[in-house]
Structures are given as structure tokens and as C-alpha cells.
Amino acid sequence: MSEPTLPLPRTNATAWQKRPFHRQYLMRQANDLFDFFEAASINPKGGFYELDDEGLPPNENNSLRQIHVTTRMIHCAVIGSLIGRPGSDEIIDHGMDFLWNKHRDQTHGGYVWSIDDDGNGDTAKQAYGHAFVLLAGSSAKLVGHPLADKVISDVTEVINTRFWDDGVGAVREEFADDWSEISTYRGQNSNMHLTEALMAAFEATGDRAYLTKAERIAQLIIQKNAIPLGHRVAEHFDRNWTVDKDYRHENEMFRPSGTTPGHWLEWSRLLYQLWVLGRKEHSWMTDAARNLFRSSIDLGWDKVHGGFFYTLDWDDKPALREKLWWPVAEAIGAAAFISAHDNEDYFQAWYRKLWDYAENHVIDHARGGWLSELEEDLTPASRLFVGKPDIYHALQACLIPLYPATGSLTHGIIEQDHIGR
Numbered sequence: 001m002s003e004p005t006l007p008l009p010r011t012n013a014t015a016w017q018k019r020p021f022h023r024q025y026l027m028r029q030a031n032d033l034f035d036f037f038e039a040a041s042i043n044p045k046g047g048f049y050e051l052d053d054e055g056l057p058p059n060e061n062n063s064l065r066q067i068h069v070t071t072r073m074i075h076c077a078v079i080g081s082l083i084g085r086p087g088s089d090e091i092i093d094h095g096m097d098f099l100w101n102k103h104r105d106q107t108h109g110g111y112v113w114s115i116d117d118d119g120n121g122d123t124a125k126q127a128y129g130h131a132f133v134l135l136a137g138s139s140a141k142l143v144g145h146p147l148a149d150k151v152i153s154d155v156t157e158v159i160n161t162r163f164w165d166d167g168v169g170a171v172r173e174e175f176a177d178d179w180s181e182i183s184t185y186r187g188q189n190s191n192m193h194l195t196e197a198l199m200a201a202f203e204a205t206g207d208r209a210y211l212t213k214a215e216r217i218a219q220l221i222i223q224k225n226a227i228p229l230g231h232r233v234a235e236h237f238d239r240n241w242t243v244d245k246d247y248r249h250e251n252e253m254f255r256p257s258g259t260t261p262g263h264w265l266e267w268s269r270l271l272y273q274l275w276v277l278g279r280k281e282h283s284w285m286t287d288a289a290r291n292l293f294r295s296s297i298d299l300g301w302d303k304v305h306g307g308f309f310y311t312l313d314w315d316d317k318p319a320l321r322e323k324l325w326w327p328v329a330e331a332i333g334a335a336a337f338i339s340a341h342d343n344e345d346y347f348q349a350w351y352r353k354l355w356d357y358a359e360n361h362v363i364d365h366a367r368g369g370w371l372s373e374l375e376e377d378l379t380p381a382s383r384l385f386v387g388k389p390d391i392y393h394a395l396q397a398c399l400i401p402l403y404p405a406t407g408s409l410t411h412g413i414i415e416q417d418h419i420g421r
Contacts, residue, residue: 015348016355017336017401029363030398034085036368037391041073042091045117046098048073052387055368064114064121067103070095071132072392078139079395082413089143096140096147099133108178110158123177127163127190128254130155131197138200142410152201159194168241169216184239185247187255191217192263195270196408199277203411214274215282222267222288231288231295232316233264245314253384258311258319261300262327265308268292269334269400272341277407290342293334297350300327305378306357322384323374325362328354329397340405351401358397370394 016022040055041048047065049057057063074095080088103111105123111133114121137151162179163171170191174182198214201207225243226233236247236255249255271289275282299316300308307323308331335351361378362370372385396409403412404419 015339016352017339023402026398026402030083030395031085032368033370033391033395033398034080036388037073038077038080038087038091041391042094046094046102047115048095050387050389051369053364053367053369053371053382055388062117064116065098065102066114067099067111067126067129068132069390070099070103071129071136072390074099074136075132075139076391076395078143079399079410079413081143082410082417083399092140092143092145095136096145096151099136100147100151103133104154105177110162110175110177110179111155112177124182125158125162125175125177125179127159127171127173127187128193130159130163131190131194134159134194134197135200138197138204139410141204142414148204152205156201164213168220169213170220170241171217186237186239186241188221188233188235188237189254189263191221192267192270195274199270199273200408200410202277203407211274211277215278218267218271218274218285222271222292223284226264226267226292227284227288231264231291232259232299233267233292235260235263252320256311256320258313260311260327261296261308262310262324262330264292264296264300265327265330265334268296269330269337272334272337272405273407276341276405286341289334289338290347293331293338293347293350296327296331302376305376306361307374307378309376310384320384321376322381323376323378324385325370325372326393328358328362329370329393332358332397333400336401337405364388 036055040051040057043049043065047070049063050069051057074092077088077091077095081092102115105112110125111129112121112123113126113129133151133155137148137155141148141152159171162175165172171194173185173187173190176182195214195217198210202210220241221233234243236244238244248257268289271285275285299312302309308327309318310320310322310324313319332351332354335347335354339347339351361374364371369388371380372388373381373383375381400409403409404415406412406415
């Protein structure tokens with residue numbers, strides 16, 4: 001009598017991140033992004049171009065280089081170097097030289113927002129930009145760049161003495177080149193990205209003061225404000241850190257009114273990462289992370305066409321109905337990171353659904369890169385974003401699922417490399 005045949009496991013029971021084909025798919029997508037952005041982005045006069053839809057630099061000869069473009073490219077080139085992408089180290093050198101010698105204000109200190117070949121540009125000192133300077137320096141330290149320690153030391157001092165408000169545990173927003181205050185506005189976006197950078201600085205230096213600051217920001221933005229608001233992240237505050245629901249700004253790209261579900265997704269991953277790095281002491285972080293992810297799906301995902309609405313009003317109705325590339329990239333990274341610590345099927349199911357959406361609607365298979373903006377019905381648009389601004393969000397979406405969820409992506413790459421030796 002033959003032995004009974006055991007039932008096969010369900011076809012979709014295994015996480016995609018563990019499947020060889022999916023892992024090859026992710027690395028191929030990452031390599032395609034490097035191919036699209038790296039060589040074409042290099043401005044021979046220093047810094048990096050922002051590319052159009054075809055992957056070409058702008059026509060003007062004297063283009064402004066914004067600091068978040070410079071620093072994000074440095075960070076992504078470090079990722080390339082860590083995974084063994086040839087050509088990455090020269091890009092790191094190119095970016096770090098421009099950051100240190102051009103963006104840095106050698107008269108008043110700090111780093112200017114933008115600059116052109118003639119030394120002109122927007123000389124404002126933004127907390128958002130300084131967060132990315134710290135991220136770039138911390139990433140560059142992981143590959144031993146000679147300017148890394150100087151950048152980390154310099155920008156840390158600037159953040160501590162000019163931006164950090166120890167009374168509330170967050171940074172002030174913006175100053176003129178001479179450090180006179182531009183406005184009393186306080187924003188969560190700069191503080192969110194500083195949280196990311198502070199964790200990277202902690203990983204690069206071992207200095208726990210960075211991590212303590214990151215935890216204080218999370219407590220202010222998420223524990224004190226987002227959780228009581230039903231796990232909706234408030235974007236805008238007055239100088240006393242009171243939520244300003246009526247805030248309006250002329251730049252709807254960087255400071256849109258209402259709420260931005262993409263930032264809820266970004267915070268969901270950062271909170272889990274902060275929980276891991278903080279020795280799993282703050283249990284509220286993981287609960288908040290899961291709920292932020294769910295809220296972004298429940299309120300921000302278009303149930304008809306797919307994709308995340310860019311913004312919602314405070315009645316949870318879509319305000320800016322465009323679908324941008326970076327929220328789905330952040331959602332993928334969050335779903336992957338949470339899935340590494342939480343076995344609930346919900347997060348793995350959404351991880352797959354998000355990649356289906358990206359593959360079928362966002363990835364530009366004909367020209368390369370990811371389409372930066374879609375209309376509500378998913379036709380390409382360019383009202384808020386023109387061209388393909390940067391590699392940062394999409395690259396991390398491709399690579400976060402491939403590496404241990406024990407910290408930042410760069411930390412995970414290094415850890416896996418050590419395990420594999």
C-alpha cells in the first residue's frame with residue numbers, strides 16, 4: 001500500500017522576497033535605474049542634472065543644482081558601490097566635491113539650497129537640505145570617502161547649533177544665508193528626512209546622540225500628533241508646533257496642503273527601522289507603523305484606478321488627485337520591511353499588489369526610469385513634476401526587499417556581505 005500523498009503548500013505562501021526570480025527581477029530593476037540615471041546625470045561642471053522623460057539633461061547651459069539632488073545621488077552611488085556597481089566611486093567623488101566646495105557656505109556656514117556655475121542660486125538654508133547632507137556624509141563614510149568625516153562633523157554642528165530646538169525635539173525649518181529666520185513655519189517633512197539621516201549617522205559613527213534625536217522627532221511627529229489624528233501625519237505646524245490644518249503654500253509640490261499619504265508610508269518604514277536600531281525598546285513604534293501603512297491604503301489608495309492620491313484634505317477626500325512615483329516606491333519599501341518582522345498576510349499581499357501596479361503603470365519600460373506623475377486615470381502627466389527627478393525613491397524600493405531589515409539599506413547591504421563571507 002503506497003504512502004498517502006501530502007498536499008503541496010499553497011502556491012503563494014512563500015514571500016516574494018525569498019523567491020529567486022523575484023530577487024533577480026529586483027536587482028535587474030535596480031540596475032536599469034543605475035543605467036538610466038548615472039552617466040546622464042553627471043554635470044561636467046559639478047553636481048548633477050535632473051533629467052527629462054527621455055533621460056537627457058536640460059537644454060540650459062548654466063543649470064541650478066539643488067542640494068537634495070546632489071546629496072541623494074551621492075547616497076545612491078554609495079549604494080551602488082556597496083553592491084559592486086562599477087563606476088559608482090567616481091560619482092561619489094564628483095558629488096562630494098561639489099557638496100563640500102560649492103553647496104557649503106564658507107562665509108556663514110551651512111549649505112545653500114541651490115547653486116549654478118557662477119555661484120548664484122537660492123542661498124536659503126533649509127532643514128530639509130541639511131538632513132540630506134547628513135545622509136550623504138554618513139553614507140559616504142561607509143565607503144571610506146576622505147571628505148565624509150568633515151561633512152558629518154560640519155553639518156552636525158550646523159544642525160545642533162542652528163536648526164535643532166531641544167525644547168520640542170525637532171528642527172526649525174529655514175533661514176537666510178546669514179541665519180536670520182525666514183519664517184516661523186515648522187514642517188514634518190524635513191524632520192522625517194532628518195530622522196532617516198540621523199539613523200544613518202548613528203550607523204556610520206556609533207554615536208547614540210543621533211539616535212536619541214531621531215527618537216525625539218518620532219515622538220513629536222507620530223506619537224504626539226499622528227496617532228491622536230487617527231494615524232494621519234500632519235504636515236504643517238506653527239512655531240509652537242500646533243497643527244496648522246489651514247496652511248497653504250504657493251509650492252504644492254514640496255509643501256502641499258492637507259495630508260500626504262506617501263509620508264505616512266515613509267514613516268511606517270522609518271519607525272520600524274528606528275525600533276530595530278533602538279534595541280526594540282519603544283513598542284509603540286511598531287504598532288504605529290502598521291497602522292500608518294493601513295491608513296494610507298484605506299484612505300489614500302484609489303480603489304478605482306489604483307495608485308496613491310498625492311494629497312487628501314482633512315475630511316479624507318482626495319485633494320491633489322495626481323499619482324506620483326515616490327509614494328508607491330515608499331509603500332514597497334515599507335511593506336517589505338514590515339513583512340520581515342510581521343508575518344501577517346496583509347503586508348505581503350500589498351507588497352505584491354504594489355509591485356503589480358509599479359510594473360504595469362509606473363516603470364517606463366520604453367525609455368527607462370519611473371514615470372514621475374500620472375493623472376487620476378493613470379495617464380502620464382507633468383503638472384507637479386517635470387521629467388524624472390531622481391533615482392533615490394525607486395532604487396530603494398528595488399533594493400530594500402533584498403537585504404536584512406536590521407537598519408538602513410546600506411546597513412543591510414554591509415551586514416549581508418559580512419554574513420556571506
